[in-house]
Amino acid sequence: MMTADEKHLKKMKAIKEKQDQKIAAADIERGVSILLAGPGKGKSSSAFGMLARSLGHGHKVAVVQFLKGAMSTGEERFFTSHENVDWFAMGDGFTWETQNRQQDVDSAEKAWAKAAELLADERYNLVILDEITYMFKYQYLEFQPTLDALKNRPTTMNVVLTGRGPKQELIDAVDTYSHILEEKHAFKDGVKAQAGIEW
Template sequence: MEEPKRVKPYAKPQGERRGLLLVYTGDGKGKSTAAFGLALRAHGRGLRVRIFQFLKHQGARFGEHRALEALGIPIEGLGDGFTWKSRDLEASKALALEGWKRAKEALLSGAWDLVVLDEATYPLRYGWISLEEFLDTLRSRPRHVHVVVTGRGAPEPLLALADTVTEMRKVKHAFDLGVPAQVGVEH
């Protein structure tokens, strides 16, 4: 057992308020879920939110798509699904590059307060999107724009640039016990 804290464990930060870069990475579940939770929090506070998913296909209708669309939060699939299901990796690369153009435009426009780049580490790791261009775009965005980047194996230069990095670590997973994905809970 632990006693509840009775004294605030930190001093209030005095730094400037500005757009933050958050990275959710690691081999555990919850990276996208955390990003969507942050998107809901931001939307609830009146921030303009846009979400891009680099692996999900354009017509994807997963639970997050249905819920976010119902709330008026734009979410756009930019890919063609998991790479191991792809029939043509060159076509997958072309989709990632075209999607990156749209995401980059949104980041630099200043029209959005929070831009989520879900699954963006994958096209970076595959060399489909230039890491240097990606980082330059993040550095060049308007000062008020918050960005969340998710995906396994986030490159070190991205981690170095980020304001906040959370690494999701699997402790235990039902899939390893032979339990299939559950609709509405995980996929």
């Protein structure tokens, strides 16, 4: 009869064998597109975690923020001090703050023009399009140019898109999609948003 340690060793060996087979089978080398969407907290935070990882490997990265241009954020203050980061906060704040559709459309179009430029630039290993899904939800931008730019970007480029309510066509187009849910949120219990957590 096997001991608990022997059972554990047998189980871990079987798991390792399966994992090694999966790793060996994944032999395609190219950039990936990642969509982080849903009502939960942490979509942009996850994207910026990947940005930090990329910088750790000496990669050149760029960020286009489609909503968060009206206020300074901790991530912008931190990452813009790095020589390998190009940061473009091009929104005017959340749509309910501006209350001006044409202004929002104009800002979205300027932000997309910059994003399209970055997505065609082979110097970048990672491009983050933060809160871009709102641009399609509110019909500030045409959708097809984004699909075309994702498809035609340099082979080695990674792209992360964030926001809520993504179109199914975008989900179908990306390599990886994580739907981030909200089970609880302190704000709903009256806790104020705070620096370092929300921005």
